[in-house]
Amino acid sequence: MIEVLGLHKRYGNFTAVDGVSFEVSEGEVFALLGTNGAGKTTTIEILEGYLRPSGGTVRVFGRDPADRGALRSRIGLVLQESGLFGDLSAAETVTAWARFTSGARPVAEALELVGLSGQASTRVKRMSGGERRKLDIALATLGSPALLFLDEPTTGLDPEARRRVRDLVKDLAARGMTVLLTTHYLEEAQELAGRVAIMDKGRIVTQGTMSEVLGRGSGRVAFELPAGASPEGLPVGERDALTVTGRRCVIVTAEPESVAHSVLGWAHGRGVRLSGLDVRQATLEEVFLDIAAARGQEVRT
Numbered sequence: 001m002i003e004v005l006g007l008h009k010r011y012g013n014f015t016a017v018d019g020v021s022f023e024v025s026e027g028e029v030f031a032l033l034g035t036n037g038a039g040k041t042t043t044i045e046i047l048e049g050y051l052r053p054s055g056g057t058v059r060v061f062g063r064d065p066a067d068r069g070a071l072r073s074r075i076g077l078v079l080q081e082s083g084l085f086g087d088l089s090a091a092e093t094v095t096a097w098a099r100f101t102s103g104a105r106p107v108a109e110a111l112e113l114v115g116l117s118g119q120a121s122t123r124v125k126r127m128s129g130g131e132r133r134k135l136d137i138a139l140a141t142l143g144s145p146a147l148l149f150l151d152e153p154t155t156g157l158d159p160e161a162r163r164r165v166r167d168l169v170k171d172l173a174a175r176g177m178t179v180l181l182t183t184h185y186l187e188e189a190q191e192l193a194g195r196v197a198i199m200d201k202g203r204i205v206t207q208g209t210m211s212e213v214l215g216r217g218s219g220r221v222a223f224e225l226p227a228g229a230s231p232e233g234l235p236v237g238e239r240d241a242l243t244v245t246g247r248r249c250v251i252v253t254a255e256p257e258s259v260a261h262s263v264l265g266w267a268h269g270r271g272v273r274l275s276g277l278d279v280r281q282a283t284l285e286e287v288f289l290d291i292a293a294a295r296g297q298e299v300r301t
């Protein structure tokens with residue numbers, strides 16, 4: 001659905017996107033993540049046909065995204081800033097939008113799809129931030145597009161509203177919609193996306209399936225140090241890092257399963273039982289912070 005090969009975008013002398021390549025296939029939820037100013041919005045705006053690339057190839061449904069007339073009915077856009085009219089109700093907003101949308105679903109169905117049936121006659125200016133975001137998504141999906149761009153769909157929402165918007169995105173993906181998502185909430189990307197690319201300073205620094213990317217981060221093995229045992233003899237590899245807080249030991253390691261195995265062997269050899277054992281892969285947030293630390297910069301997510 002999307003092919004990006006060696007994409008460059010320069011603003012004057014400044015290179016905002018510096019040789020980016022990725023693909024998004026039908027039915028995927030693909031997350032494009034990165035530090036502030038990494039080039040995500042620039043990349044998405046090129047894919048949406050709003051900006052022209054300085055170099056490289058970009059295809060959406062096999063076409064140049066500048067050919068917006070041909071692509072319009074197949075793509076839904078949820079931009080960072082929505083441009084809703086405060087004095088219209090939710091139903092009036094959808095009705096007005098339907099005039100410009102070919103094959104628009106009925107208004108009641110569009111509101112039902114995003115869980116806004118109860119707010120049909122509520123004016124936009126009286127709606128909560130989460131409800132407005134859902135209305136944005138109702139408009140973007142009004143013509144049942146095959147591809148949906150979601151640029152930071154949950155930024156600024158409270159946790160409950162974020163949860164509702166996430167559930168909605170999951171529901172749309174389950175109906176077969178292909179989604180390209182950007183977000184600064186990494187747990188959101190981890191929950192929604194099957195594949196992910198992380199950008200920094202105009203380049204993709206890692207990409208792959210979610211499990212591949214998570215597997216590249218450091219996992220954690222945590223447990224309570226048994227009474228009478230000292231942490232000195234714990235089987236901690238050269239590339240692993242042990243921290244002990246009170247009796248709680250945490251080993252950060254690229255190989256959490258094998259370290260857990262060694263730690264259990266260590267406990268068994270001493271005839272002690274490990275309590276509170278917790279073995280887990282890196283989270284996407286940890287992978288992201290590891291990458292940023294390795295690149296020597298401060299990150300705001």
Ligand SMILES: Nc1ncnc2c1ncn2[C@@H]1O[C@H](COP(=O)(O)OP(=O)(O)OP(=O)(O)O)[C@@H](O)[C@H]1O
Pocket residue numbers: 011014016034035036037038039040041042043
């Ligand atoms: N029109 C422009 N002229 C000059 N520089 C620009 C322009 N638009 C964007 N930039 C710069 O290009 C870089 C990439 O911006 P972009 O908005 O694509 O980043 P982003 O990854 O979406 O960031 P954020 O997460 O903060 O939204 C930034 O350094 C930004 O200042």
